[in-house]
Amino acid sequence: MKQVYFDSAATTRVRDEVITEMHKVLSENYGNPSSTHAFGRSSKSIIESARKTIAKRLNALPQEIIFTSGGTEADNMILRCAVRDAGVKTIITSRIEHHAVLHTAEELQQEYGINVEYVELQKCGTPDYDHLERLLQASEGLKLVSLMHVNNEIGNLLDVKKVAVMCKENNALFHSDTVQSIGHFEWDVQEVPIDFMTAAAHKFHGPKGIGFAYIRKNSHLKPLIFGGAQERGFRAGTEPVHNIKGLETAFVLAYDHLETERNYILDLKNYFKSEVEKHIPGVDFNGNCGDDANSTYTLLNVRLPLSAEKAMTLQFQLDLKGIACSKGSACQSGSSLGSHVLTQILSEEDLKKPSIRFSFSSYNNKEEIDYIVEVLKEIVEA
The missing domain is CATH 3.40.640.10 (Type I PLP-dependent aspartate aminotransferase-like (Major domain))
Known part of the structure; x- marks a missing residue:
């Protein structure tokens, strides 16, 4: 796998x-x-x-x-x-x-x-x-x-x-x-x-x-x-x-290696963002993470256009496909409660949609991003 x-x-x-x-x-x-x-x-x-x-x-x-x-x-x-x-x-x-x-x-x-x-x-x-x-x-x-x-x-x-x-x-x-x-x-x-x-x-x-x-x-x-x-x-x-x-x-x-790795990771982040927007209509980004000037270059918090029913199994499906990501802070991953961060900034309607945090390092590459976007597209269209 x-x-x-x-x-x-x-x-x-x-x-x-x-x-x-x-x-x-x-x-x-x-x-x-x-x-x-x-x-x-x-x-x-x-x-x-x-x-x-x-x-x-x-x-x-x-x-x-x-x-x-x-x-x-x-x-x-x-x-x-x-x-x-x-x-x-x-x-x-x-x-x-x-x-x-x-x-x-x-x-x-x-x-x-x-x-x-x-x-x-x-x-x-x-x-x-x-x-x-x-x-x-x-x-x-x-x-x-x-x-x-x-x-x-x-x-x-x-x-x-x-x-x-x-x-x-x-x-x-x-x-x-x-x-x-x-x-x-x-x-x-x-x-x-x-x-x-x-x-x-x-x-x-x-x-x-x-x-x-x-x-x-x-x-x-x-x-x-x-x-x-x-x-x-x-x-x-x-x-x-x-x-x-x-x-x-x-x-x-x-x-x-800060400058070299920052440029490389920022390029990955922007590639991920553009590919997700291209292949998944209705996708959105939480907070300022889609704004390079006001957010870190190391992560994207993606909100997907999925029903509440599909949202419940999203992370399980991603894990089955070998994709490691997070629905929020790793410290909260075992909690049945939603993200205390997103609860403060999203509407009730947007909170029903699944939000996933993808965070990057210099060990990642664009081929991996292509794979993730392909899997996300399949889940959304299923």
Whole structure:
């Protein structure tokens, strides 16, 4: 059976070079990085080299990079510590954020009695910046804005510099879930005065189970996990040296090949879009994903002209044909509930139609796209 993978927004294929470097560390650098002997010092140097590599690319300080198990832990840690330690009284977010942010904000509201305000959305799903500014000016006490740079379901891009400047002007902190962004877009934390960012290696061809948080110096955050002095005292637990090396390798390769791969993937996305429109009348695209200027080049969220009855079996039929894609966030794929993102931006009528997220990488090609469009056409016309 032919198999094609178009679910890179859920997780990416690990680069061969990353596997090679990780295998080398697992074989040769097995010392505990907290040990003071030569084996430990060798492991520690790998971690600190990775920290410096990431910091230099982001124009950050090495001590501002904290390794975590991934984006979810980093989001939880930042929001929770900002309330507990920095004195945040209001979190301003949107209803289409990743649940790592939404559920954490809800829990903090119950635990600490903070306010949680939601920015109104434009029809396409982009936050209403005027409403955000009104919320910043109306809320009392220290505020934290948490808005993702790239929406993981519909691909919308946030104007992060605009939001960052707005937050500074109103003495608010700014956190952005940049899990779909790091490795795919350039960042300079001095040019964009953001306070907190998050990343996960498996979104840019690295291993699962490793990521990092960017926490701006003097943010007054304290450890969330206790037990040791790892990560400069901020996150206890023996560091997974092989995963950190894998993250660093994937990070470096992502930015070394960024322009070439972005152009290649954008061409694939636009080819997919044109072929779907050509062969399936009535198809549409959710959010801004069909607009190159206002969305990421890495995904398309396609709404198909199918009845509710046919929609129920669509993903099953695609899977039978060897097509890997997603009806939304992979974190929600086992849920019977619909997409919380699409629920916020689509009409009741459009919600009845099936929406599928196809996400791309440099490992994809146009022949695979032709196959998918052919299968989709058969399903729609059946």
